[in-house]
Each structure stands twice: as C-alpha cells, then as structure tokens.
Amino acid sequence: MPGDVIRLRPTTPADLDWVLAAEGHPVGYVILAGLARPRDGVELRRIVVTEKGKGFGRATLRRVKMMALNELRTDRLWLDVRANNPRAKRLYEAEGFAVEGTGADGLIILSIRRGDEA
Ligand SMILES: CC(C)(COP(=O)(O)OP(=O)(O)OC[C@H]1O[C@@H](n2cnc3c(N)ncnc32)[C@H](O)[C@@H]1OP(=O)(O)O)[C@@H](O)C(=O)NCCC(=O)NCCS
Secondary structure (H helix, E strand, C coil), X not given: CCHHHCCCCCCCHHHHHHHHHHCCCCCEEEEEECCCCHHHCEEEEEEEECCCCCCHHHHHHXXXXXXXXXXXXXXXXXXXXXXXXXXXXXXXXHXXXXXXXXXXXXXXXXXXXXXXXX
16 A cells, blocks of 8 residues: 555644544544654554454655655654564565664554665
8 A cells, every 4th residue: 555645734623523433433542742743753653454454554654754754854754662563574674674672661662764765
C-alpha cells in the first residue's frame, strides 16, 4: 500500500462530530508532538491501527515520515516503543528507524534522521 494514499491534517472543531461518529470504527490514529517547533525534533507519540496486518500501519508510518522529514523539514523524527512490542519495533526498524537508547522503564527510543529514509 503506497504511503501517499494517507493524508494527514490537524483536527479542527468542525471535525469533532465526524470524529465522535467515527470513534466506533476508526482504522487508526496517530499522535504527533513537536509540530510547532519541528527544528527541535518531531515525536511520533502514538500510532494505533485497529485493523492490524493489512498494511495500514506501514502506510501511515511512511506518510508520517514524509510529513516530518520532507514537509516540516525536521532533522529527527523519534518515538519510543516498549521492549515487549516486537511487532511495532520490527516495523519501525524496517522503515529506517535506528535504536538510540533504552530507558529505565523498558522503553526503547528509536529515531530517523532526514536523509536516512528507507
Ligand atoms: C504496530 C501497529 C501500528 C502496526 O500496524 P499494522 O497495520 O498492524 O502493520 P502492517 O500491516 O503495516 O505491517 C507492518 C509490519 O508489522 C508487523 N506485523 C504485522 N502483523 C503482524 C502480526 N500479526 N504479528 C507480528 N508482526 C506483525 C510485520 O513486521 C509487518 O511487516 P511485514 O508485512 O513486512 O511482515 C499496529 O499493530 C498497532 O496499532 N498495534 C497496537 C498499538 C501499538 O503497539 N502501537 C505502537 C506503539 S505506540
């Protein structure tokens, strides 16, 4: 599934009815942090896909990479993942994220830099 089929834009108050209506059957969502100052890095804080194993996660991750690195021009897109979540970690590494370090609470920090895209 090509990454360019996923379009990302901020939620607005006008979207809220739709968001609430869709809440029962969303394909997924992402939470991004640092968008106001992308030069300090952008964090992919959360990615959740409800219909797993169909390529939505990879496609969404590719779209987020494109937005953060190419459109917002951040130097570093980063995230953390629990060590007991091999599905997500495998996906991130396959998409070019590299391990930066491990936190005390079992969180692994991964990042991708502009120019290192898979
Ligand atoms: C992690 C997550 C976003 C991946 O999304 P997805 O749509 O299921 O993944 P995709 O279908 O795009 O598959 C991407 C990769 O995930 C892995 N994967 C997918 N389904 C899998 C399964 N049933 N078992 C193990 N790994 C699996 C594979 O590495 C796969 O790559 P491949 O197709 O080359 O084998 C999704 O599983 C999810 O929402 N998990 C719960 C929330 C979460 O853990 N978020 C990440 C931490 S915040």
